[in-house]
Amino acid sequence: MCGIIGYNGTADATPLLLDGLQKLEYRGYDSAGIAVYDNDEIDVVKSRGKIEDLRQKIAKGHVPHGTLGIGHTRWATHGQPSDDNAHPHYSASRKFAVVHNGIIENFAERKEELLKKGYVFHSETDTEVVAMLLDENDCGDFLRTVLKTLSQLTGSFALGVLCQDEPETMICAKRSCPLLVAVSDEGNYIASDITAVLAHTRHMYKMEDDEVAVVGKDSIAFYNTDGEPIGKQLETVTWDVSAAEKGGYPHFMIKEIMEQPEAVRNTFSPRITEDGTVKLDDIDLTDDMIRGFHKINIVGCGSAYHVGLVARYVIEQLARIPVEVDLASEFRYRYPLVDEHTLTIVISQSGETADSLEALREAKRLGSRTLSVVNVVGSSIATESDDVLYTWAGPEISVATTKAYSTQLIVMDLLAIRFALATGALSPSAAAEILAEMEKLPGKIEKIFEQTDKIERIAESFTFLHHAYFIGRNIDYAVGLEASLKLKEVSYIHSEAYAGGELKHGTISLIEPGTQVVALCGCERLVDKTVSNAKELMARGAHVLGIAVEGNTDVQNIADKVIYIPETLPVLQPSLEIVPMQLLGYYTAVARKCDVDQPRNLAKSVTVE
Numbered sequence: 001m002c003g004i005i006g007y008n009g010t011a012d013a014t015p016l017l018l019d020g021l022q023k024l025e026y027r028g029y030d031s032a033g034i035a036v037y038d039n040d041e042i043d044v045v046k047s048r049g050k051i052e053d054l055r056q057k058i059a060k061g062h063v064p065h066g067t068l069g070i071g072h073t074r075w076a077t078h079g080q081p082s083d084d085n086a087h088p089h090y091s092a093s094r095k096f097a098v099v100h101n102g103i104i105e106n107f108a109e110r111k112e113e114l115l116k117k118g119y120v121f122h123s124e125t126d127t128e129v130v131a132m133l134l135d136e137n138d139c140g141d142f143l144r145t146v147l148k149t150l151s152q153l154t155g156s157f158a159l160g161v162l163c164q165d166e167p168e169t170m171i172c173a174k175r176s177c178p179l180l181v182a183v184s185d186e187g188n189y190i191a192s193d194i195t196a197v198l199a200h201t202r203h204m205y206k207m208e209d210d211e212v213a214v215v216g217k218d219s220i221a222f223y224n225t226d227g228e229p230i231g232k233q234l235e236t237v238t239w240d241v242s243a244a245e246k247g248g249y250p251h252f253m254i255k256e257i258m259e260q261p262e263a264v265r266n267t268f269s270p271r272i273t274e275d276g277t278v279k280l281d282d283i284d285l286t287d288d289m290i291r292g293f294h295k296i297n298i299v300g301c302g303s304a305y306h307v308g309l310v311a312r313y314v315i316e317q318l319a320r321i322p323v324e325v326d327l328a329s330e331f332r333y334r335y336p337l338v339d340e341h342t343l344t345i346v347i348s349q350s351g352e353t354a355d356s357l358e359a360l361r362e363a364k365r366l367g368s369r370t371l372s373v374v375n376v377v378g379s380s381i382a383t384e385s386d387d388v389l390y391t392w393a394g395p396e397i398s399v400a401t402t403k404a405y406s407t408q409l410i411v412m413d414l415l416a417i418r419f420a421l422a423t424g425a426l427s428p429s430a431a432a433e434i435l436a437e438m439e440k441l442p443g444k445i446e447k448i449f450e451q452t453d454k455i456e457r458i459a460e461s462f463t464f465l466h467h468a469y470f471i472g473r474n475i476d477y478a479v480g481l482e483a484s485l486k487l488k489e490v491s492y493i494h495s496e497a498y499a500g501g502e503l504k505h506g507t508i509s510l511i512e513p514g515t516q517v518v519a520l521c522g523c524e525r526l527v528d529k530t531v532s533n534a535k536e537l538m539a540r541g542a543h544v545l546g547i548a549v550e551g552n553t554d555v556q557n558i559a560d561k562v563i564y565i566p567e568t569l570p571v572l573q574p575s576l577e578i579v580p581m582q583l584l585g586y587y588t589a590v591a592r593k594c595d596v597d598q599p600r601n602l603a604k605s606v607t608v609e
Contacts, residue, residue, distance in 0.1 A: 002029065002101040003073040004179065005196045006160045008170050008217050009187010013037075013069035014058070020189075020196040021071050022051050025598060029073035031086035035097035035162055036064035042097045042162050046086035067187070067217070068170060070160040072099035078107070079124025088162075089128045091135040092119055097162045098134070100127040101192055102177040105155035130159065142166045143214055146173065147227050150212070156354065160190055170215050173225075174207040178352045178379065181205045181213050181220055183234065188215050194237055195395060202237040206378050235378070251596045253398035253490070257582050258449065261442035263393045263403040264575065267410045268438055276432030278418045283371060283387035285343075290422035294341040295322040297368070299331050299359045303405045303485060304347035307373075309478035311345075311412035314571045318426050318434075319419035328355035332362040340367040345415075348372065349396060349404040351379020360384055373411050375404050389415070398597045400490050402582045405482065409575050413438065416571070437569045441576070444566040448579045451563060455580055458545065458561055459587030462493065465516050469507075470497040471537075472520035473530050479574045480520050483581035489599050490589035500526075500533040513541030518581075521548045521555050522565065522573040534558040547577060 003024030007013045017034045032054045033046025043064040047054045051073070058064070072087035079085040088097045104110075107126035110133060115121070119132045130149065137148040142163045150159075156176035163169070172179060172190045182189040184201035190213070191197050194204060205220065207213060211230065214221045222230045249255035273279045296315060298308035305327055312323040326336070328346070338344060344363035348356045351374035360370055360381055372385035375393050382388040391407035417434060420426030462468065468487060470480035480497035488495040498507050500519075511517075519534040521527045527548075534544050535558050546559030549567050556562055565576045589596045 002075050002192070003196065004070070004099050004101055004158055004160050004190065004192040005072075006070040006099075006170050006172065006190035006215070007187060008068045008168070008189075008215050009184070010067055010217065011186045013066050014064050016200075017069050017071035018051065018055060018058075019199070020191065021054075021073055023196045023198075024073050024193060025051060029075050030081035031074045031076075031083070032072065033074075033086045033088055034064065034069055034071040035088040035099075036066040036069035037162060037164075037167050038064045038066040040164070040167070042090070042094065042164055044088050044090060044097055046083060046088065048081050048083050048086060068162065068167065070097065070099050070162055070170060070190075072160075078126045084123045085125050087125075087127060089123065089125065089131045091131040093135050095138065095164045096131055096134040098127060098131045099160045100130060101158040101179075102156035102175070104129060104153055104157065106153065107155075110152060126155075130157075134161065140165075142169060142171060143212070143223070143227065146171050146212065147223075147225060150225055158192055168217055171212065172207070172215065173212045175209050176354070176357070176380070178350075179207045181207065181215060183220070187217055188220055190215060195397070198237065204235055204237065205232045206235060208383075209380075251398065251586070251590075253400055253402060253586050253596050256396055256398055256403045257579070257586065259394070260403045260406050260579065261445045263407050264410055264445065265442045266392045266394075267407040268414060268435075271414055272435050272439070276435055277428065278414050278421070278431070278435070280389065280414065280418055282389060285369075285371070285387060285418075287422040289369070290419050292341060293321060293343045295324060297331075297336065297338060297342055297344045297363065298323060298325045298347065299328045299344060299356060299363070300347035301328045301353055301355055303401045303482055304349065304353075304356070304408065306478060306482040306485065307347050307405060307408040307412060308345070309481065310409060310475060310574045311416065313475045313478060314413060315416045315419060317571065318416045319423050320425040321419060321423065326359070328353065328359040331359040336362070336366070338363050338366040338368045340369070342368040344368040344370050346370065346372045346381055346385065347374075347408055347412075348379075348381050349375050349401055349408075351376040351381040353381070357381050357384070373408055375407070399599055400486060400585070400596075406575060406578065409578075410438070410441075413572065413575075434569055434571065437572055441568065441572065444568060444576055445579055447566050448576065451580065452583060455563060455583045456587040458563070459584055460591050462487075462491070462516065462584070462588040463591040465493050467510070468493055468495045468516040468518065469510070470495065470518045470520065471500045471503065471530065471533055472497070472523070473500045473526040474523045475570070475574060476520040476523045476526070476530065476577070479522070479577045479581070480518075482578060483518065483520070483584075486582055486585035487588060490585050490596055491592050491594055492600070493588065493592075500530050503533055503536065508536065508540070511537050511540045511542050515542045516545070517542045518545045518547065519555070519559065520577060521546055521552065522577045524549065524570060527552060527554065531555060531558050547580060549573075
């Protein structure tokens with residue numbers, strides 16, 4: 001959530017900042033603004049709404065011209081979306097301008113102190129406190145002023161700061177929120193996400209917690225919060241800028257759905273050996289260590305949590321190791337029973353999810369070994385884990401995850417096989433059979449795409465729904481939770497998923513004539529039970545959409561419509577079952593004319609609690 005871009009160089013900053021903010025739209029936001037050093041003063045322009053609203057406001061008024069500036073997209077936390085609450089924020093003297101991602105946890109205390117000293121605030125944000133503190137701490141030295149201000153803040157932040165007395169310098173700082181400094185031929189950038197600057201450079205420094213950077217036009221210096229210089233390694237981004245563009249698709253979401261065969265292949269191919277076994281070079285878990293785990297805790301938020309629920313079924317079935325799955329936001333508050341005999345797996349697309357990061361830290365504090373499954377190389381969760389497995393999904397821009405979810409499933413399947421081989425619960429030949437079937441998944445996903453037109457027509461019948469329900473049993477129930485989320489988050493239709501066996505325990509009271517139900521029937525050994533549940537719902541007037549494996553004709557008898565998926569091994573079925581559900585959510589959102597890639601109130605990376 002929220003996005004930061006900054007530029008210091010030789011080109012006109014305003015168009016570069018606006019273009020960078022456009023690249024950050026996918027993170028979710030409700031207002032935007034820029035601050036540009038123009039004619040010996042800092043000129044701030046900001047607006048509630050989209051980047052286009054900001055562009056129009058600039059076009060109709062004064063256009064800031066300068067070669068130094070910062071920009072921001074804000075997702076409201078303190079204070080509703082408004083022009084006043086949008087970033088950047090001036091200090092009282094207008095000597096400083098600040099953009100900020102994160103939460104200043106002690107802002108109320110600091111604000112009260114500043115109010116007593118006569119400072120006047122113009123917003124409801126925690127960020128304006130930072131701007132006022134810069135005035136209060138101003139000692140004539142830009143870096144020392146920033147360092148003193150940082151020492152008075154608790155919470156999480158990525159900050160970008162301009163100073164009127166320093167027309168050729170910007171300063172940025174980081175604590176628990178992503179931030180990088182990038183180097184290009186025409187100047188230097190700061191950004192919360194590499195996608196904001198990838199059109200200009202692939203070379204960047206990734207900042208760590210409690211680091212500060214002084215960024216000039218052609219120089220960059222890094223310091224710790226004590227003001228001591230530190231060295232940094234310049235890194236190079238390897239994926240192409242075209243991966244972050246739509247490539248002819250109307251939305252990023254459908255582009256990323258269609259990229260899943262390649263993403264899935266990229267995730268498993270390097271990790272399957274020629275003799276048909278799993279090779280995870282990037283983790284240090286030995287067979288003895290795996291056999292020493294009494295249980296596995298899987299932690300995640302949203303779709304990552306749903307991956308964990310699928311993985312529980314797979315790991316317990318294949319490796320026979322007990323698995324608990326927790327929402328990251330609940331894990332550290334429930335006094336978890338975690339020790340040195342526990343492996344804690346943290347799943348996060350961005351690697352910066354605040355609740356997941358804190359859950360990781362809590363697990364480590366309690367003695368657990370930690371392993372992260374993330375997409376972003378060098379992210380905070382990846383860096384702080386004992387072991388990390390990258391999904392290699394490539395950049396995912398749409399807020400609603402698709403290919404990141406699918407690649408996380410594959411990584412968890414590979415881990416389950418690796419654990420099962422270590423415990424002896426799975427023979428090498430049985431493991432080779434699963435891996436051979438895994439190699440067929442990309443082709444089978446492409447076969448599902450042949451039904452895209454059919455799924456689009458079904459989605460049109462969802463257009464005016466108020467409610468939808470998903471049912472399934474066992475691993476189908478876990479997939480149903482993600483399928484329900486996909487529908488609700490992009491189409492705004494109220495949707496819930498239920499275990500089929502729980503319907504009679506209250507939920508069936510919600511069914512009335514015309515209610516839409518999706519029955520997931522991929523779990524072969526429990527199809528009869530799910531079919532029976534669907535019959536009960538149809539008898540009460542529900543419309544049923546069945547999701548079934550090719551060749552299963554029983555589902556046709558209880559469903560108004562059926563989407564068939566190719567047959568695969570039961571443990572791999574979720575990788576196919578979720579694809580038509582992603583397409584259903586997408587096309588329903590399109591039919592309802594929703595903002596598919598940036599659903600209201602949502603953000604791509606949730607970096608605050």
